[in-house]
Amino acid sequence: MIQEKFDAIVVGAGMAGNAAALTMAERGMKVLQLERGEYAGSKNVQGAILYADMMEKLIPDFREDAPLERHLVEQRFWMMDDRSHVGMHYRSEDFNEERPNRYTIIRAQFDKWFSSKVREAGATVLYETTATELVRDNYGKVRGVRTDRRDGEIQADVVVLAEGVNGLLGTRAGLRARPTPDKVALAVKEMHFLPRETIEARFNLKDDEGVVIEAAGTISRGMTGMGFIYANKESISLGIGCLVADFQRTGETPYGLLDHFKKHPSVASLIAGSEVKEYSAHLIPEGGYRAIPQLYGEGWVVVGDAAQFNNAVHREGSNLAMTSGRIAAEAISQVKSRRDGMTAKNLSLYKKMLDESFVIKDLKKYKDLPRLMHTNSQSFFLTYPQLVSRAMQNFVRVDGTPKVDKEKVTIKSFVRARSWTGLFGDAVRFARAWR
Amino acid sequence: MNAEQSVRVEDKLYYNRYLVDVGRPHVKVRRHTTPSLQLLALLKACPARCYELNDKGQVEVAVDGCIECGTCRVIAEPTGDIEWNYPRGGYGVLFKFG
Numbered sequence: 001m002i003q004e005k006f007d008a009i010v011v012g013a014g015m016a017g018n019a020a021a022l023t024m025a026e027r028g029m030k031v032l033q034l035e036r037g038e039y040a041g042s043k044n045v046q047g048a049i050l051y052a053d054m055m056e057k058l059i060p061d062f063r064e065d066a067p068l069e070r071h072l073v074e075q076r077f078w079m080m081d082d083r084s085h086v087g088m089h090y091r092s093e094d095f096n097e098e099r100p101n102r103y104t105i106i107r108a109q110f111d112k113w114f115s116s117k118v119r120e121a122g123a124t125v126l127y128e129t130t131a132t133e134l135v136r137d138n139y140g141k142v143r144g145v146r147t148d149r150r151d152g153e154i155q156a157d158v159v160v161l162a163e164g165v166n167g168l169l170g171t172r173a174g175l176r177a178r179p180t181p182d183k184v185a186l187a188v189k190e191m192h193f194l195p196r197e198t199i200e201a202r203f204n205l206k207d208d209e210g211v212v213i214e215a216a217g218t219i220s221r222g223m224t225g226m227g228f229i230y231a232n233k234e235s236i237s238l239g240i241g242c243l244v245a246d247f248q249r250t251g252e253t254p255y256g257l258l259d260h261f262k263k264h265p266s267v268a269s270l271i272a273g274s275e276v277k278e279y280s281a282h283l284i285p286e287g288g289y290r291a292i293p294q295l296y297g298e299g300w301v302v303v304g305d306a307a308q309f310n311n312a313v314h315r316e317g318s319n320l321a322m323t324s325g326r327i328a329a330e331a332i333s334q335v336k337s338r339r340d341g342m343t344a345k346n347l348s349l350y351k352k353m354l355d356e357s358f359v360i361k362d363l364k365k366y367k368d369l370p371r372l373m374h375t376n377s378q379s380f381f382l383t384y385p386q387l388v389s390r391a392m393q394n395f396v397r398v399d400g401t402p403k404v405d406k407e408k409v410t411i412k413s414f415v416r417a418r419s420w421t422g423l424f425g426d427a428v429r430f431a432r433a434w435r
Numbered sequence: 436m437n438a439e440q441s442v443r444v445e446d447k448l449y450y451n452r453y454l455v456d457v458g459r460p461h462v463k464v465r466r467h468t469t470p471s472l473q474l475l476a477l478l479k480a481c482p483a484r485c486y487e488l489n490d491k492g493q494v495e496v497a498v499d500g501c502i503e504c505g506t507c508r509v510i511a512e513p514t515g516d517i518e519w520n521y522p523r524g525g526y527g528v529l530f531k532f533g
Contacts, residue, residue, distance in 0.1 A: 036524050038525055038529055042530050042533070043503065043527075044530070044533045045504075107532070107533035108530045108533035111533070127524070127525070130523055132520075147524070148524055149524070178513065179509055180509065184509055186480070186506045188482045237532075244480065244506055248476045251476075253479050255442045255444050259442045276447075276450055277450055277531070278451060278530065278532045278533075279447035279451060280528075280530060281502045281506070283504055
């Protein structure tokens with residue numbers, strides 16, 4: 001056993017773990033952080049978008065030396081069928097501001113940098129160390145972790161579980177359930193490299209401007225899922241994800257979907273001639289508010305993906321991770337500064353503070369949306385995209401048909417596919433889940 | 436051969452860096468004669484195609500190309516069909532970009 005005792009052990013060096021370790025170290029706590037990868041980031045996978053506001057709360061001047069790719073000036077939403085996409089694009093010069101709001105990043109590089117800041121703040125970071133088990137005393141209070149190193153038991157007053165979506169320690173200790181196939185999506189991603197100028201020409205960008213494309217429709221073959229294309233400086237992050245339960249039910253393969261997405265005429269031209277340098281996969285929590293587990297207990301708190309914090313509607317996960325990590329750390333340091341014990345009662349302060357933040361408020365707002373999307377995936381991801389595509393084609397194709405007749409055809413196609421009650425029901429259900 | 440089968444996952448995994456923990460696989464399949472539906476689902480759902488059928492019709496796992504997503508754990512750990520751990524510290528996939 002390592003004799004030294006720490007104020008806190010943080011398990012994991014992703015966004016949540018780094019935020020927590022940094023915050024506690026900055027407040028003078030004695031922090032040990034464990035990361036199973038060779039370096040922070042070597043096991044972490046994300047699209048990835050970084051949200052500046054939440055990062056500024058941790059490292060106000062992060063723009064000075066963080067490895068950022070492009071700041072986003074444009075957002076594209078695509079509703080796709082097999083040969084077309086109907087798009088909504090929002091681009092604004094307002095996003096070319098002194099302190100841009102969102103950036104594309106490459107997680108392995110960003111996390112490595114973030115981890116260096118954690119060390120600078122005074123935390124001890126042990127890489128290449130897999131935490132295998134929580135250590136509890138006779139009363140069930142968590143008093144440390146066991147690792148795969150020799151004599152690998154380490155003690156601390158509190159353990160911050162920032163162990164990611166799979167969260168082995170917490171589930172094994174019975175602190176929360178293992179995620180079920182209907183509550184997590186599997187996303188696969190490739191990194192496509194192209195010369196800078198080529199990316200800028202294809203996406204209509206200058207300098208460090210960036211663009212995000214989020215795509216849904218027949219690309220997920222009736223499953224609940226989305227595709228994404230993010231422009232980095234000299235690469236494009238491209239991927240697609242669907243609920244694990246849907247993969248299980250349909251027998252579709254993740255790489256088959258990815259390949260299909262890449263071959264879509266709207267996508268193929270963006271990545272033509274690229275060199276692929278990495279293929280990765282990751283689970284994404286999709287259960288929303290209703291899937292949030294118990295967040296604290298005797299000697300422990302859980303943050304980030306391990307707590308299933310992800311806003312599926314806005315595609316936000318990493319900002320919820322870093323915010324929950326920061327808030328947990330603030331709560332812990334408040335308890336410590338009062339010289340109180342790390343009991344469940346005292347650590348409930350974390351939940352209280354989190355409830356007041358956008359993290360829980362946002363998830364609450366969309367609490368019914370995951371269920372709606374998951375149970376009506378055929379309509380939302382297959383039928384409607386096809387109908388909308390046909391409606392658009394009917395609208396723009398000039399062929400001598402009177403416009404009145406064209407409109408009738410479009411309306412009929414919607415009614416035939418979903419019926420009036422179906423259409424009305426979908427609209428009401430969607431509006432209810434959204435509000 | 437349709438387009439799906441022609442996707443060569445091995446080629447994709449070739450881009451990645453790994454440090455293989457020889458002789459210590461982090462995922463194991465429970466011995467069986469006839470695979471469960473959960474195990475069979477892994478043949479398709481695993482993004483690195485680590486699961487294959489052997490000539491006796493049993494599901495086998497080869498973890499060398501595993502990208503540690505946890506999909507198989509979510510599907511087949513609850514039934515006890517597989518045992519799932521993280522690789523030892525430092526081993527497994529090493530993402531350069533992530």
